[in-house]
Amino acid sequence: MNEKKEFVFALAGNPNSGKTTLFNELTGSHYEVGNWAGVTVERKEGICKYVYHEHASRLDTHEHSSVHKHGELHNHIRIIDLPGIYSLSPYSAEELITREYLMNEKPDLILNIVDATNLERNLYLTTQLAQMGIPMIVALNMMDAVEKSGGHLDREKLEKMLGVKVVPISASKGTGIQDLVTEALTIASLKEICKTYVPFPNEIEEAIEQIKKTDGVSRMCAVKLLEGENWVQPSVQTENLICRIRENTKDIETLLASRRFSFVRKIVDASLTGMDRHLDELTEKIDNVAVHKFWSIPLFILIMFVVFQITFGKLGSSLSDFMDMLINVKFSAAASQLLELAGASDFAKGLVVDGIIAGVGAVVTFFPQIMLLFLFLSFLEDSGYMARTAFIMDKLFVKIGLSGKSFVPLLMGFGCTVPAVMSARTLDNEKDRRLTVLLAPFMSCGAKMPVYATITAAIFPENAGVVIFCLYFLGIILAVISGNIFSKTILKGAAPPFILEFPQYRMPTFKSTFHHMWDKAKDFVVRAGTVLLAASIIIYFMQNLTFTFSIASDSSESMIGIIGKLISPVFAPCGFGTTEAAVSLLSGFAAKEAVISTMSILYGAADSAGLVSVLSTVLNPASACAFLVFVLLYVPCIAAVSAMRSELNSRKLLLFSVAYQIASAWIMAFIVYHVLSLFI
Amino acid sequence: MISLDELAENETACIIEINSEGKMKRRLLDMGIVPGTEISLKRRAPLGDPLEFYVLGYRLSLRRSDAADIICERRCVQ
Ligand SMILES: Nc1nc2c(ncn2[C@@H]2O[C@H](COP(=O)(O)OP(=O)(O)O)[C@@H](O)[C@H]2O)c(=O)[nH]1
Numbered sequence: 134m135n136e137k138k139e140f141v142f143a144l145a146g147n148p149n150s151g152k153t154t155l156f157n158e159l160t161g162s163h164y165e166v167g168n169w170a171g172v173t174v175e176r177k178e179g180i181c182k183y184v185y186h187e188h189a190s191r192l193d194t195h196e197h198s199s200v201h202k203h204g205e206l207h208n209h210i211r212i213i214d215l216p217g218i219y220s221l222s223p224y225s226a227e228e229l230i231t232r233e234y235l236m237n238e239k240p241d242l243i244l245n246i247v248d249a250t251n252l253e254r255n256l257y258l259t260t261q262l263a264q265m266g267i268p269m270i271v272a273l274n275m276m277d278a279v280e281k282s283g284g285h286l287d288r289e290k291l292e293k294m295l296g297v298k299v300v301p302i303s304a305s306k307g308t309g310i311q312d313l314v315t316e317a318l319t320i321a322s323l324k325e326i327c328k329t330y331v332p333f334p335n336e337i338e339e340a341i342e343q344i345k346k347t348d349g350v351s352r353m354c355a356v357k358l359l360e361g362e363n364w365v366q367p368s369v370q371t372e373n374l375i376c377r378i379r380e381n382t383k384d385i386e387t388l389l390a391s392r393r394f395s396f397v398r399k400i401v402d403a404s405l406t407g408m409d410r411h412l413d414e415l416t417e418k419i420d421n422v423a424v425h426k427f428w429s430i431p432l433f434i435l436i437m438f439v440v441f442q443i444t445f446g447k448l449g450s451s452l453s454d455f456m457d458m459l460i461n462v463k464f465s466a467a468a469s470q471l472l473e474l475a476g477a478s479d480f481a482k483g484l485v486v487d488g489i490i491a492g493v494g495a496v497v498t499f500f501p502q503i504m505l506l507f508l509f510l511s512f513l514e515d516s517g518y519m520a521r522t523a524f525i526m527d528k529l530f531v532k533i534g535l536s537g538k539s540f541v542p543l544l545m546g547f548g549c550t551v552p553a554v555m556s557a558r559t560l561d562n563e564k565d566r567r568l569t570v571l572l573a574p575f576m577s578c579g580a581k582m583p584v585y586a587t588i589t590a591a592i593f594p595e596n597a598g599v600v601i602f603c604l605y606f607l608g609i610i611l612a613v614i615s616g617n618i619f620s621k622t623i624l625k626g627a628a629p630p631f632i633l634e635f636p637q638y639r640m641p642t643f644k645s646t647f648h649h650m651w652d653k654a655k656d657f658v659v660r661a662g663t664v665l666l667a668a669s670i671i672i673y674f675m676q677n678l679t680f681t682f683s684i685a686s687d688s689s690e691s692m693i694g695i696i697g698k699l700i701s702p703v704f705a706p707c708g709f710g711t712t713e714a715a716v717s718l719l720s721g722f723a724a725k726e727a728v729i730s731t732m733s734i735l736y737g738a739a740d741s742a743g744l745v746s747v748l749s750t751v752l753n754p755a756s757a758c759a760f761l762v763f764v765l766l767y768v769p770c771i772a773a774v775s776a777m778r779s780e781l782n783s784r785k786l787l788l789f790s791v792a793y794q795i796a797s798a799w800i801m802a803f804i805v806y807h808v809l810s811l812f813i
Numbered sequence: 814m815i816s817l818d819e820l821a822e823n824e825t826a827c828i829i830e831i832n833s834e835g836k837m838k839r840r841l842l843d844m845g846i847v848p849g850t851e852i853s854l855k856r857r858a859p860l861g862d863p864l865e866f867y868v869l870g871y872r873l874s875l876r877r878s879d880a881a882d883i884i885c886e887r888r889c890v891q
């Protein structure tokens with residue numbers, strides 16, 4: 134163990150086997166998140182905080198920072214988290230990544246995590262991974278759950294029959310991890326190849342040997358060639374052999390899969406005893422209500438209602454108000470005092486206070502709510518409930534070319550488009566993900582609420598609720614229509630297939646839920662410091678400078694004022710061709726709430742009551758409706774667009790989306806204005 | 814011999830043949846839907862589709878149209 138070297142361990146296993154939990158346990162918080170080349174699939178990589186330890190039975194962790202004290206014993210271990218897979222035959226882009234990585238990058242060791250409460254299906258993958266010609270170790274996870282249900286595992290028998298070293302662990306409880314790392318390091322440095330051997334019929338075995346010899350590939354690769362999957366380009370000789378075998382053997386895929394499963398079944402029967410192989414009772418009980426014929430839908434609505442109520446209701450908004458007070462009042466006042474002391478010019482002071490702090494602050498204010506929303510969603514996902522909502526909603530979503538799995542991301546769009554777009558990440562194929570992202574802006578986000586509230590108060594004080602409800606409804610209708618159009622044109626393809634495993638319900642630990650939440654919410658924080666900061670500065674400059682870069686004495690001379698005058702004729706056919714309307718819509722790119730605050734500045738209204746009375750004179754019912762429809766549909770704010778950019782991973786699609794939103798907003802506003810003008 | 818979507822709730826059957834094609838078939842095989850495996854229908858979704866099955870100790874959900882391609886036999890002959 135003395136040679137100093139960096140080892141690369143690749144973490145592979147079934148979805149829901151506890152991969153993320155183990156990854157977090159192994160790396161602590163020392164990891165980086167990036168994207169796999171070419172696809173928007175998250176790539177997580179981290180340094181293992183555990184090191185080699187002779188007295189392996191004693192649980193012992195070393196923080197990465199302290200490892201240098203251990204000198205030669207220390208080996209750097211880099212852990213790569215691979216997308217969860219059921220087999221090595223890729224089904225989605227994610228799964229292809231796992232296979233390509235294992236084949237091309239050859240890690241020093243495959244750390245195969247196996248859910249011991251679901252051994253048969255998990256070990257099926259193990260038999261495939263073991264034949265990749267890469268050293269491997271099995272981390273038998275969820276041992277706490279197995280012991281709880283009275284199961285007994287014969288580790289030696291399992292190792293012998295499987296031909297792979299097995300270490301029982303519990304990722305969530307953190308037990309067995311030190312053993313695992315020590316054993317893994319031993320195997321990796323000895324380069325021990327597994328002795329797993331799934332016997333196939335003679336004719337096929339001979340062919341496998343032949344292919345291995347002529348093409349120099351692993352057994353796994355040879356088998357897959359015979360199954361008709363060209364992992365590598367076979368030689369001509371091999372191609373002929375494959376043809377012959379496939380002609381002689383009826384349905385070779387089914388035959389080989391059956392062989393693997395019967396091999397695995399024998400192992401499980403021999404090594405795992407006393408486990409009640411019946412469905413676990415807790416999951417059964419919860420599912421009797423959660424996916425019940427009549428109760429499931431009301432229950433789901435109730436859960437979502439509670440989540441929204443807490444996030445956007447009292448608790449969430451008082452947290453936001455607190456942040457608002459902290460940043461936009463306290464911090465803002467302190468900053469302006471400080472600048473005053475430093476003798477900064479009015480313009481510089483304005484830039485910092487009214488530009489940067491007001492602009493970035495407007496979004497930072499929403500952090501508590503975003504964190505809360507993600508906390509709930511992470512909890513629902515980790516607990517296993519999310520898979521059920523997909524099941525409940527699938528039938529409706531097939532109609533617009535999506536699968537039920539898109540339901541939750543879209544639902545979140547009513548809160549904020551940014552988390553909605555980001556949570557599309559959890560969907561398993563790219564077309565599905567892109568379509569979901571394209572539809573998310575149609576869900577009217579929370580930031581548009583102040584706009585609706587102010588304008589309806591001015592024009593439809595009696596029927597505000599009805600008008601706002603109609604707006605939300607219009608958004609949904611247009612999402613359905615657009616989904617239909619997109620899935621028949623730019624994002625062609627059948628509705629995504631629906632083969633979904635229902636994980637067992639598990640009480641997520643606070644640590645893992647928190648980690649999960651932070652993983653998702655982090656981007657939002659980063660974006661506030663980058664994109665939003667820049668946008669706020671630019672908008673402030675444009676609001677206060679003329680095109681000759683002198684300070685504008687009147688807002689109509691500023692860049693924004695001039696641009697507003699230039700583009701306002703565009704909105705004339707929709708009934709709101711005023712400079713004020715045009716400029717406020719423009720500033721809505723930064724944040725939707727800005728539409729109202731800009732109007733308030735431009736009309737010189739002292740407070741919201743003042744704004745309402747001005748608006749009631751400049752808008753009529755038809756133009757007000759048209760304006761509301763435009764706000765509902767036009768391009769989402771910069772934060773959302775930048776989230777869409779990274780999730781769509783295609784400049785073309787992003788531009789399309791922006792153009793589509795603007796066009797549909799304009800056309801719908803035009804129609805609404807002219808139709809309503811006929812009646813009112 | 815019936816197809817998987819014809820099972821009654823809580824009825825168990827034995828898989829005989831998988832007539833699905835391409836990637837779908839590959840995935841079904843890899844999820845443990847192989848001839849000889851016991852499978853039971855747990856329930857239908859509230860809107861009638863998809864279906865939830867119990868197989869190899871875990872729960873699997875499939876759409877009816879996909880389940881229709883899987884042939885099974887009502888009573889399992891081991
Ligand atoms: N009882 C138990 N639950 C675990 C263990 N490891 C993970 N889990 C839970 O299993 C669920 C899925 O884990 P996760 O790490 O997200 O799985 P992944 O999909 O493979 O990344 C989570 O709710 C975890 O809290 C364990 O050792 N014991």
Ligand SMILES: [Mg+2]
Nearest residue numbers: 149152153154
């Ligand atoms: Mg995970």
